[in-house]
Amino acid sequence: MKSRYEAAKNVFIDSVDVDDYIELESSVTAYKQLHHSMDKPLKMILLFGRPGTGKSILLNRISEKLKHQKEIHYFDTPAINEKEFFHKLFKVLTKKDLPNNTEVNFSALVDFCKELRGKREIVILLDEAQMYGIEMMEKIRLLSDSRAVKFVVSLHKTEDEDLIAKEHFQSRIWEVIELKNATKADQTTYIHKKLLKKNLFEIANSIKDKDMKLIHAFTKGNFRECNKLLFTIFEICEYYDKNEPSKINYEHIPQRIIEMAALKLGYIHV
């Protein structure tokens, strides 16, 4: 027999699927801010935040929403090298595949972009931009100077990456949008909405406010960590439901299980 917790567990598989997007107060604000920034005559926009704050899903959502209004392209995975990146860019700009055994000439590409000014307005969403090297980022900036191509660069906020941002981008014309970890209220809404989206009303109700507080304390409001923790919680629940039902309370998820999941993920230690 299938456990009720199996479906709940699968709700929290981490993905950037636009269908899994949950509208929260904070995410709506970020979306509007990004949308508004894209309408401005800016060359580059920096989307900034710690891992798991919802940058990728925001880029994905805006790409999906605006793909019929704007010429928008989402580069979800960074190119392994410069050659590959320019191949991809060439295809977006020219709408043609690059012939075999040929390479993109960067100055020719910049000239091509300059010719596009006023004719087309192309938006490139670059996820995981911290993977691009400094030299590469400089080339991206030169392309954006053509004003025909606008880049939205999504960047992890770590100490090192902060440094990159400061040194190479902050001196230029940038719009910076920072995504932060969710508040307890936002995270509670996020968890409830996710479960309710899959009609798991009883399970959503079994996570009480006290549990939400604990989950928020463990994950610090990070969506990715939250997904990981809830996946593990429901995985443990599923085990007990199938093997030792006496150890589980269907009306209230025991604190013990939340702590066990936290131990498993290393949020707490013995």
Added chain:
Amino acid sequence: MYDIKPLEEEWNKYNKKKRKPWYLLGLGIIVSTIIFFVIFKFNITDSFKSSDQNKSVETFSKVEKGGSSSILMDKSLATLELEKSKKNVIAKTLEIKPTTITSYDDPMGNSEVYVKEKKIKKPRIKSKVKMVQKPHKKMHLNIIETTSVSAYKDVEKRFYASHDTDDSLFLAKSYYSKGLYKKAEHWALETNKVNGNIEESWLIFTKSKVKLGHKNEAIRLLMSYIKRSNSKNARRLLYKIQKGNL
């Protein structure tokens, strides 16, 4: 989820660790409470001890004024002997205790233990007797007095309600034995009023009369009763009164 058992064990350890500060806090509170009470108790006992010491110093100084320490021992012994002669209930019970202990037959043959107990206990009892004697004696007597008065009153009330000669005769005998001859005479007369054939009431009545100094009246009354009843006890009493041996 294959690693649930190790995870459970890990959680048990974590839970213990998590509760440890609370346990320590609880233990700390208990220990500090115990320490507080111990100190508090010490202060009380110290104050008691100091007051006791003062008292003993006072008594000792009083004794010293009276004579040497050997005299003190003799005095205490004399007090005990006096108590015996007075048949004081408290002294008796206190003296009985050590003899009861000595009468124990030790089944294990550890006679030494009992001998030691006996040796230790005797002086303790003596000292206790010495210290406690007077207040105990007073209290005991007071209790008898109060209870007896209330009991006699109850019997009197009962007699007036029922006119039971057993009650009136009891009162007459009791008062006579206590030396309250006027009362004894009254209750003997009360008995006689209800039933004139009760010999004991006649005898107590005449004896009370003699004790109150009405010897001739007593003889006259007794002779009239002997004529009526020909009682041997009455004759013996008459003989005693005439001889002046009552």
